[in-house]
Amino acid sequence: MSAASATSLSTGFLDPVRLMLTSMVALWILVACVLSTETTMPTQNMSHKERAELRDEARDMFYHAYNAYMANAYPADELMPLSCKGRYRGVTPSRGDMDDILGNFSMTLVDTLDTLVLLGDFTEFEHAVKLVIRDVQFDSDIIVSVFETNIRMVGGLLSAHILAEYLQKHADTMHWYKGELLELSRELGYRLLPAFNTSTGIPHARVNLRLGMKDPMLKKSRETCTACAGTILLEFAALSRLTGDPIFEVRAHAAMDALWKLRHRGSDLMGTVLNVHSGDWVRRDSGVGAGIDSYYEYLFKSYVLLGDDKYLARFNRHYNAVMKYVSEGPMLLDVLMHRPHAKSKNFMDSLLAFWPGLQVLSGDLKPAVQTHEMLYQVMQMHTFIPEAFTVDFQIHWGQHPLRPEFIESTYFLYRATGDHHYLQVGKRALKTLQQYAKVSCGYAAVNDVRTGKHEDRMDSFVLSETIKYLFLLFSDPQDLIINVDEFVFTTEAHLLPLSIAQLGNATFSFRQSDEHNVLDFMRTCPSSNKLFPEKVRKPLRNFISGSCPRTTAGKRLSALDFQASNADHLRAVYDMGITMVSIGDRSQGKVRLFHSFYNAKSHEEGEMGLQFMQEMLELTKMQSINQLAQLQAVAYATDEKAQDWIALMAGPSHFSPELIGDQFVEGEVLLAKPLRACDDKLENADEAKGKILVAERGDCTFVSKARLAQKVGAAALIVCDNVPGSSGETQPMFAMSGDGKDDVLIPVVFMYSVEYGKLSAVMQRRKQPLAVRVMQMVEFKRWQLAKAQRQNQTVAATQKPDKEL
Numbered sequence: 001m002s003a004a005s006a007t008s009l010s011t012g013f014l015d016p017v018r019l020m021l022t023s024m025v026a027l028w029i030l031v032a033c034v035l036s037t038e039t040t041m042p043t044q045n046m047s048h049k050e051r052a053e054l055r056d057e058a059r060d061m062f063y064h065a066y067n068a069y070m071a072n073a074y075p076a077d078e079l080m081p082l083s084c085k086g087r088y089r090g091v092t093p094s095r096g097d098m099d100d101i102l103g104n105f106s107m108t109l110v111d112t113l114d115t116l117v118l119l120g121d122f123t124e125f126e127h128a129v130k131l132v133i134r135d136v137q138f139d140s141d142i143i144v145s146v147f148e149t150n151i152r153m154v155g156g157l158l159s160a161h162i163l164a165e166y167l168q169k170h171a172d173t174m175h176w177y178k179g180e181l182l183e184l185s186r187e188l189g190y191r192l193l194p195a196f197n198t199s200t201g202i203p204h205a206r207v208n209l210r211l212g213m214k215d216p217m218l219k220k221s222r223e224t225c226t227a228c229a230g231t232i233l234l235e236f237a238a239l240s241r242l243t244g245d246p247i248f249e250v251r252a253h254a255a256m257d258a259l260w261k262l263r264h265r266g267s268d269l270m271g272t273v274l275n276v277h278s279g280d281w282v283r284r285d286s287g288v289g290a291g292i293d294s295y296y297e298y299l300f301k302s303y304v305l306l307g308d309d310k311y312l313a314r315f316n317r318h319y320n321a322v323m324k325y326v327s328e329g330p331m332l333l334d335v336l337m338h339r340p341h342a343k344s345k346n347f348m349d350s351l352l353a354f355w356p357g358l359q360v361l362s363g364d365l366k367p368a369v370q371t372h373e374m375l376y377q378v379m380q381m382h383t384f385i386p387e388a389f390t391v392d393f394q395i396h397w398g399q400h401p402l403r404p405e406f407i408e409s410t411y412f413l414y415r416a417t418g419d420h421h422y423l424q425v426g427k428r429a430l431k432t433l434q435q436y437a438k439v440s441c442g443y444a445a446v447n448d449v450r451t452g453k454h455e456d457r458m459d460s461f462v463l464s465e466t467i468k469y470l471f472l473l474f475s476d477p478q479d480l481i482i483n484v485d486e487f488v489f490t491t492e493a494h495l496l497p498l499s500i501a502q503l504g505n506a507t508f509s510f511r512q513s514d515e516h517n518v519l520d521f522m523r524t525c526p527s528s529n530k531l532f533p534e535k536v537r538k539p540l541r542n543f544i545s546g547s548c549p550r551t552t553a554g555k556r557l558s559a560l561d562f563q564a565s566n567a568d569h570l571r572a573v574y575d576m577g578i579t580m581v582s583i584g585d586r587s588q589g590k591v592r593l594f595h596s597f598y599n600a601k602s603h604e605e606g607e608m609g610l611q612f613m614q615e616m617l618e619l620t621k622m623q624s625i626n627q628l629a630q631l632q633a634v635a636y637a638t639d640e641k642a643q644d645w646i647a648l649m650a651g652p653s654h655f656s657p658e659l660i661g662d663q664f665v666e667g668e669v670l671l672a673k674p675l676r677a678c679d680d681k682l683e684n685a686d687e688a689k690g691k692i693l694v695a696e697r698g699d700c701t702f703v704s705k706a707r708l709a710q711k712v713g714a715a716a717l718i719v720c721d722n723v724p725g726s727s728g729e730t731q732p733m734f735a736m737s738g739d740g741k742d743d744v745l746i747p748v749v750f751m752y753s754v755e756y757g758k759l760s761a762v763m764q765r766r767k768q769p770l771a772v773r774v775m776q777m778v779e780f781k782r783w784q785l786a787k788a789q790r791q792n793q794t795v796a797a798t799q800k801p802d803k804e805l
């Protein structure tokens with residue numbers, strides 16, 4: 001081996017096809033943060049004064065959003081901050097399944113009630129409670145999501161009820177209050193119960209508030225996500241214990257038991273989507289983000305709130321499995337529950353940012369610190385954490401609806417460590433919201449973090465969670481009106497007091513079932529068998545030992561763990577004899593790595609460096625192969641005889657059938673009218689049968705465009721980007737996400753603007769309609785190669801006789 005080894009790879013997605021075919025001559029890695037001066041935020045202590053100013057700024061943010069909602073949207077469920085009016089179900093143009101969150105029950109106000117108490121604004125709380133009692137009703141012929149209605153509405157009402165009673169006792173106010181909010185939550189609980197009538201006990205995903213499951217639209221309902229079914233127990237247990245009606249808690253425990261039985265017995269992992277009748281898994285991807293996140297959260301918090309050991313045992317079994325298979329250094333990458341050694345995705349979604357917070361609560365601080373750091377890099381790179389991002393931190397899905405998860409984890413990490421770094425991180429998150437999301441009428445979601453374009457949407461969790469956690473982060477716990485350590489935060493950040501456990505539940509016995517050997521969790525590290533609610537109540541600092549280690553002393557740094565912004569990692573890499581040379585535009589953050597034994601600190605470290613380079617190469621190769629396999633092609637003939645073909649690159653989707661091997665769909669291209677294809681029907685629906693429909697990204701979800709295309713009989717759908725100048729040549733291709741249902745049966749692909757521009761130019765040039773084939777890119781390449789070989793053989797064959805003559 002020569003002293004200087006040079007290898008090549010690219011962690012970007014720049015034409016994976018070209019990449020595969022190119023000989024590897026230099027080592028490239030995309031470490032956009034490494035050269036950025038912005039990454040080295042000083043971890044200096046924040047003065048008391050600055051912290052108090054930030055707390056006040058968080059309070060101002062709350063009122064800016066809350067007042068905008070109350071003045072312009074209430075009693076609507078949500079504020080539309082750009083049009084500055086309310087979003088009403090059945091009135092505001094539908095966004096498809098996304099609107100199942102809305103029930104015309106003043107969701108933002110209900111979701112926000114307990115934040116008013118935390119802010120110490122009893123006057124507004126009292127006023128808001130009166131409004132809710134006067135205005136909110138549930139007898140509507142509307143299908144709602146069981147999960148969302150439970151966490152936002154039932155949770156919001158219960159927490160507000162508890163705090164109203166608390167204020168009666170401790171603040172000598174609201175004496176008129178007689179438990180009306182609890183009655184509302186009981187009524188809503190009853191309206192959700194029909195969803196639990198399934199053979200497994202696992203609730204349906206959606207229910208009609210008035211008709212229960214008798215709504216004809218719900219006849220075919222069968223699929224739900226793990227988080228949807230497994231995020232009920234905290235609210236339903238509180239509901240049962242406060243009302244004395246056991247039915248809610250019984251149903252929620254049964255759902256949890258049924259879910260637990262569905263885990264993979266080998267890996268102890270769960271999938272993300274299942275059939276509520278058969279209990280069969282529909283999606284076996286297993287991670288900690290979308291579709292599964294709060295199931296794990298509720299296992300742990302159910303133990304904390306209710307004191308039932310079995311939930312801790314279950315949590316620990318899953319936790320060990322996640323740490324064994326899903327966790328890769330600071331990353332958390334989905335695997336298949338039944339094949340856990342293979343990663344099933346090369347991107348992460350932003351919902352998993354709650355995980356470090358949960359790890360803090362369960363006592364596993366070190367990986368929490370690491371994953372939080374990784375997420376912070378992503379945030380610094382893209383201003384906000386995009387909805388999904390790849391392992392090399394590229395944008396997979398650029399939306400950012402001002403989610404709370406990262407700030408939530410920052411809050412718990414600060415409470416656990418006291419490290420002012422987390423105050424600085426929170427400050428940056430706060431200032432970013434102020435600079436990029438604040439509009440005159442509230443805070444607007446970001447449609448694409450690349451362009452910063454706003455969306456006319458302010459989800460209720462912006463008030464109930466995002467700003468609440470910011471306010472808590474910058475507040476001194478002793479200044480708060482309640483002792484937050486005596487409460488469990490639900491997944492929607494509603495406060496449920498630990499004292500609920502003392503209310504008991506005569507109908508539910510906490511038995512130690514044989515499936516949960518207590519040894520299971522005594523063996524875990526950290527051992528959580530010593531964690532009991534009373535301990536959790538104590539300041540978190542008390543039960544988390546050790547400070548916050550950020551690197552693994554004495555252990556070899558692997559390529560997977562490497563963080564370009566981590567000074568210790570850079571030093572370790574340098575000691576291993578690896579030099580980084582920046583190339584091209586510094587803002588792209590591309591560097592070339594060189595390894596030399598001469599530069600290594602010791603021979604041993606030189607060997608480590610070599611291993612590091614090899615790992616980096618493998619990592620990149622793996623990514624390229626995965627990306628190549630997933631890449632789709634929209635191909636068309638350049639001449640009338642269809643001799644020569646060109647393929648434009650396109651991205652796949654998670655919700656439509658994959659075109660594998662020599663499968664393809666062929667048809668004439670037809671532009672949807674209107675192009676966004678978000679309405680219930682298309683103006684040119686009659687022409688669409690058998691065609692390859694084109695719709696533009698935006699206004700509604702990818703999957704709702706796909707459903708419309710399918711409805712009008714299109715053979716496939718191409719979604720073209722709405723960001724001018726975007727191209728698969730310069731940015732990573734991604735797979736469009738769906739909503740967990742698998743009812744789309746036609747292929748659906750995504751094209752960036754530049755590629756679509758080429759297609760569109762050809763369409764305009766041709767007098768005839770253009771026919772295209774949608775297929776796998778790899779297959780197109782193979783097809784081209786085979787054609788070229790055939791042509792060569794023909795040429796050779798025609799030349800042979802001549803030679804023989």
Ligand code: DMJ
Nearest residue numbers: 294403404405461491492
């Ligand atoms: C919230 O409604 C809850 O935190 C839920 O568990 C996940 N999604 C949103 C916030 O992103």
